[in-house]
Amino acid sequence: MSKHVLAQNQYGKAENRIVKVTRKGNGGTSRTESGGGSWHEIRDLNVSVALRGEFRDVHLTGDNANCLPTDTTKNTVYAFGKEHGIASPEAFGILLAKHFVSSQQPIREAQIRIEEYVWDRIPVPTRKEQHSFVRKGQEVRTAQITYSETTGLQVISGLKELTVMNSTNSEFHGYIKDKYTTLQEAYDRILATKVTARWAHSALAADDPEHDWDRSYKKVRKHMLDAFAETYSYSLQQTLNQMAERVLDNCPRVNEVRLNLPNKHHFLVDLEPFGLKNDNEVYFAADRMYGLIEGTIHRDGVQPVIATSDWIVA
């Protein structure tokens, strides 16, 4: 027996890629005899499962009696795709999280993390059947659903890899100057960032079986983009705050927003050696190093629940 303490631990199968095809409408030329319909819709998810609970013996004595294999958690993802369909990442994650906790006594908490890759349709006007798609690229939609026997349901939605730029209306000056400061103050610069955002939903949303997660996602995304574009910025921190405030102002069931915004520096290239004036026209887009601005804004009176990134290099 160990003389040390086993603290937080979890396990499960990570990155289960599932593509679900749904056929709507009648008829169609598909050879499949049932489930027909000529209008295809797809959802394309990457689902990770993490289970928490009574796993002390699994770690200490080699006794796996409390261990639901990660392989089983994978099977469950695919079987649930068939049994329940995928209405949205959040809805699918809620079903899975509740299932693991309710079906196995040693499992006290389950966390489902999902990435969704979105597809656009390639329309084929000459036929009734529509089943061709092109991946949208742009952002990846994310969701993290945690269900605990004791504390209930928590739903955090998000997105990542959404790259945005304002080619003007950004300044940066008035900052501290110490002995290591060489930065020139800027009164017109490019502001660009690759947005990673997460937002926590109130219990009103999480516990409402009718909540429209897709609609909610589109709305949050739109308000963040609008706030980014419309803010005359004196720092990326200020833009971050505006983006989060705008979401809280417009989405009553969102309680908390956390943003992780790398400052994708665009440096004005010095063209003077070549007898050219660079009037904010030609920039070098740098990769590394980069500023990294992170922050949480939440409604007054709620407890923030979104993990801060204590460790990760973005």
Added chain:
Amino acid sequence: MSKHVLAQNQYGKAENRIVKVTRKGNGGTSRTESGGGSWHEIRDLNVSVALRGEFRDVHLTGDNANCLPTDTTKNTVYAFGKEHGIASPEAFGILLAKHFVSSQQPIREAQIRIEEYVWDRIPVPTRKEQHSFVRKGQEVRTAQITYSETTGLQVISGLKELTVMNSTNSEFHGYIKDKYTTLQEAYDRILATKVTARWAHSALAADDPEHDWDRSYKKVRKHMLDAFAETYSYSLQQTLNQMAERVLDNCPRVNEVRLNLPNKHHFLVDLEPFGLKNDNEVYFAADRMYGLIEGTIHRDGVQPVIATSDWIVA
């Protein structure tokens, strides 16, 4: 002196990221005094330069008299952005390639490779000034421009990372069965691939200073997508051929198309152990291993010029 032979060699600065902002219209609130205009447009390129020529002494004796530094090739990219603007990746590459060959005697051939990242506008209806953008994601546009003193100009356009899927209308059967064959014939499967395409332009296009490269790009892209969507497929090879043929049929100034199509396998998940019937609904999207289908189709009578990928794992 070496007793061996120095054969093909080249050098230059790779991956010069340049963002060019152009301001159109009059007025605007930008603080920049010239180059004004409130309607901003951007081009965002990654430009690689490779020079070929009389570099024997650079390699053999440490004499750099014939060597234009890679740093200078980088400076030239940025200076040309200001001096000539960026009408399109191809037009910009042609200017650069011709410049290196014509300005330095030891340089006999220059190859410019470009990736372009496309941005969509974030519209702000409440103001006249428009300078906010979101990166489109989806495919990366590519161009390779080679200019040689002796053989002139060659322009190859392309794209990569364009992921497409047909959720039906794909079969695969009637193939060779040998002692290592276990694959079941498929009469209705998902066909998905991540398109890497390159197409070579005729001299009519390359040497025409009025050629509209952006329009040409959109047209080729559309025909490839349409052919992918409309082809009832008996193999990915057949789809590849249809995509290339469609481009050659519709774009008279394109002489040759090469496609590199990884078969992004979507395996039907066996749900029978769970008492469920999987009627082509739930798939596992695999990463590796993958089929890799590559081919060149060209007009009769022209010499193919696009490099085949003898080495690269895509």
Added chain:
Amino acid sequence: MSKHVLAQNQYGKAENRIVKVTRKGNGGTSRTESGGGSWHEIRDLNVSVALRGEFRDVHLTGDNANCLPTDTTKNTVYAFGKEHGIASPEAFGILLAKHFVSSQQPIREAQIRIEEYVWDRIPVPTRKEQHSFVRKGQEVRTAQITYSETTGLQVISGLKELTVMNSTNSEFHGYIKDKYTTLQEAYDRILATKVTARWAHSALAADDPEHDWDRSYKKVRKHMLDAFAETYSYSLQQTLNQMAERVLDNCPRVNEVRLNLPNKHHFLVDLEPFGLKNDNEVYFAADRMYGLIEGTIHRDGVQPVIATSDWIVA
């Protein structure tokens, strides 16, 4: 003014790559006139800075009076490389973290995260001067140093991307079987994982200016590898626990260990269709999906401080 609450926030320059050359011994052929010595040593770090403190106005009003620019934090990293040298990632991070907090009133806490890339020497026996290196590859060494005005110093060391394998002495059976379980019990399997480890040091180590961080790193690494190799495993959880216990048993100044162990599945290939018996010889090494096993083990009586990965897909 905001009606919402600005909660956890931080900013700084991420991923400052610094290479520091130190010359030891006398003489040598280096053209540099001072700092001579013919025996070169290098340290190669990627340093990320995050500052926490009184930044409310930066976010809310566009007033940057409390903001030390991220550019200055970058400059400080490079200047400190010259002024103080780099004795170890941990020692360098401690210097930086204390500097930011002590030199600027609004900064209340600084967190420095470091990756170190290790180089081996390419020996050149024919000359006295030794200044040639090959990057070791294998694991990346990590360190996270947090210094707070109120709670003092916390040092977490770590490593990542250390891939290990036992080709036998691993079993997995006796687990829960539910309606979604299809996994066969295994009595001899490959166990492979890519180790991400972090371990927290006691105040005895963190506050000891003579603590030998390099020696400590080598010792922890060795005990983890040994425990991995020597454990006859009934689950990856059990191996995880053994690795952590071994470190705590042998390194008295380490208080807590957290491991993140993806189960890099090696599936036995079914060769029966080809009339071949696969006696645990030929495996398919899969990428995704994968089991993901995470856990913290700490000494009795100490508070765990290492962040659990609530969000990240490893």
Added chain:
Amino acid sequence: MSKHVLAQNQYGKAENRIVKVTRKGNGGTSRTESGGGSWHEIRDLNVSVALRGEFRDVHLTGDNANCLPTDTTKNTVYAFGKEHGIASPEAFGILLAKHFVSSQQPIREAQIRIEEYVWDRIPVPTRKEQHSFVRKGQEVRTAQITYSETTGLQVISGLKELTVMNSTNSEFHGYIKDKYTTLQEAYDRILATKVTARWAHSALAADDPEHDWDRSYKKVRKHMLDAFAETYSYSLQQTLNQMAERVLDNCPRVNEVRLNLPNKHHFLVDLEPFGLKNDNEVYFAADRMYGLIEGTIHRDGVQPVIATSDWIVA
């Protein structure tokens, strides 16, 4: 029927990861009853298959009668691992390439590309059984084997991701200065690169069933590293040439060497604003943009066969 020409085409299964365990010695505690032996050895390969031949109908008419499925080529890789073992990447690739061409009439040429990941042993002195490993990291070994009905066997070995650095003994000056040149001449700089190398073997090696490919690999690798370390460099081109010459001088069965050397720039940081002198001590290691130097050196009288990288951004 097509009015266009189907030119170079190929297909096959890419990136088949195979791990082969071999047990040597007698006894041991392994539960496997046969193939025993307590001394385990492993080879870990990523094998890609490309087939060329009579595939016109596959592309044009949907007739797959000449198509060996990519799935079968995958199965063959795993079955051959059992039937023939993996003596070396080259030997394994030769077996596979000859098999495909000789067993199916439509297949006229096969190209096998292999990456090998090397593992070191974790020794466990307290037991006789040795079956624990840690991945070496550092370079990836590569091989490309092409077998053609008409032109026979061609073997190209290689490596990639081998990062090396000289912290002195590198200069760069005497180059062309044009109107875009701003680079300062350097008389003592860091020279660092990430080596991608390929070398073609003579028929004497390729056709010799006793050729020791592992020994050959070690020898070429050592001579390249030695030449890198020992060359006092006036340009990366000169170093490239020395590395290739050294191999040709010492390895009589190697006919041709191609090197792809990105110049991993290390920029001296300007510390003067902070009152510090940077005597070639503190460098910023940049990622992008980078010089890219490529070249082929071959024996007099042989035809170079290694593909030049017309397209790829490294």
